[in-house]
Amino acid sequence: MDRVNCSHKLEYIKFRKWLKDRGFEDSHLRPAEFWDTGRGLMTTKTLQAGDLIISLPEKCLLTTDTVLSSCLGEYIMKWKPPVSPLTALCTFLIAEKHAGEKSLWKPYLDVLPKTYSCPVCLEHDVVSLLPEPLRKKAQEQRTKVHELYISSKAFFSSLQPLFAENTETIFNYSALEWAWCTINTRTIYMKHSQRKCFSLEPDVYALAPYLDLLNHSPNVQVKAAFNEQTRSYEIRTNSLCKKYEEVFICYGPHDNQRLLLEYGFVAMDNPHSSVYVSSATLLKYFPPLDKQRNAKVSILKDHDLLENLTFGWDGPSWRLLTALKVLSLGADELFPS
Ligand SMILES: C[S@@+](CC[C@H](N)C(=O)[O-])C[C@H]1O[C@@H](n2cnc3c(N)ncnc32)[C@H](O)[C@@H]1O
Numbered sequence: 001m002d003r004v005n006c007s008h009k010l011e012y013i014k015f016r017k018w019l020k021d022r023g024f025e026d027s028h029l030r031p032a033e034f035w036d037t038g039r040g041l042m043t044t045k046t047l048q049a050g051d052l053i054i055s056l057p058e059k060c061l062l063t064t065d066t067v068l069s070s071c072l073g074e075y076i077m078k079w080k081p082p083v084s085p086l087t088a089l090c091t092f093l094i095a096e097k098h099a100g101e102k103s104l105w106k107p108y109l110d111v112l113p114k115t116y117s118c119p120v121c122l123e124h125d126v127v128s129l130l131p132e133p134l135r136k137k138a139q140e141q142r143t144k145v146h147e148l149y150i151s152s153k154a155f156f157s158s159l160q161p162l163f164a165e166n167t168e169t170i171f172n173y174s175a176l177e178w179a180w181c182t183i184n185t186r187t188i189y190m191k192h193s194q195r196k197c198f199s200l201e202p203d204v205y206a207l208a209p210y211l212d213l214l215n216h217s218p219n220v221q222v223k224a225a226f227n228e229q230t231r232s233y234e235i236r237t238n239s240l241c242k243k244y245e246e247v248f249i250c251y252g253p254h255d256n257q258r259l260l261l262e263y264g265f266v267a268m269d270n271p272h273s274s275v276y277v278s279s280a281t282l283l284k285y286f287p288p289l290d291k292q293r294n295a296k297v298s299i300l301k302d303h304d305l306l307e308n309l310t311f312g313w314d315g316p317s318w319r320l321l322t323a324l325k326v327l328s329l330g331a332d333e334l335f336p337s
Helices: 010-021 064-068 073-078 085-102 132-158 173-186 256-263 279-284 293-302 318-328
Strands: 003-005 029-034 038-043 052-057 187-189 205-207 222-227 232-237 246-249 275-277 309-312
Touching (some): 064 073, 132 275, 173 187, 173 205, 232 246, 279 318, 293 318
Antiparallel strands (some): 187 205, 275 309
């Protein structure tokens, strides 16, 4: 058995009832465990190109509007300097999880992963096994989440009147890491207009319960957008998907480094696969005594051409070729008189 339907489990029965109460009608998708991709959605009817995979009503979406209309809203509105939309969503997830039975979002929270595999969650000795350019990005991710935690601490304390328990216990680092990964790995893009109560970071995240059970395949094409007429977020497939098979969407033309960094997995047979070449590796192959070496390196740095240098299936990328060309220039070619 390479897939096991899990829609009979109590948590999914409650989850689907919760979605139905919010206007979601699902006829052909079932949560299932797949041997290769883990949990995902299986279709009980064949989907042809052009068919609707899912149409999720606005009422099911969790956005910054949801956060502002909750009890957190007044605290966000009065907090200076304003928090980011991302911080607001993280705070909401942590607060709702803490509310347990009392949360209106409990059936959704109950089916969210308990742990994640993004680099920020990996142990130091695991990160140190990653190849160099990825290791650096993994460390940057850890720093980013840590800084978010430090910079949000005062705001979290301001929420104390809402909780009987100490906010430091509720909004601890591991709770923030879980909330950050939930948002980073599961949100859809939905642009909201800029609001004064939030910082200038773009407000583009929406959590889309059930739809966020769809796994990624680099080999399918889909069209996804909010439909203003039906007031639902809709995804149509452009690929055939046979009855009882897993339905995939495409998160974007991402290589495996990006998939690991953003989503915590890598895709088999990824047409966007690439191999990253660190600047240290590149420079090792150029003469250390080249008098113009420092000038060349600083030109490349100024143009942001010493990072994200890759080989894809078609050979070296434009960025890598450019870096190679600059480093190979002769003495009279770099600054011709
Ligand atoms: C939007 S969620 C999809 C549903 C998720 N599998 C679940 O059980 O909740 C995105 C996450 O699913 C997993 N995922 C998505 N596509 C995958 C794939 N092709 N292979 C393995 N894991 C995948 C990754 O952990 C990713 O962070």
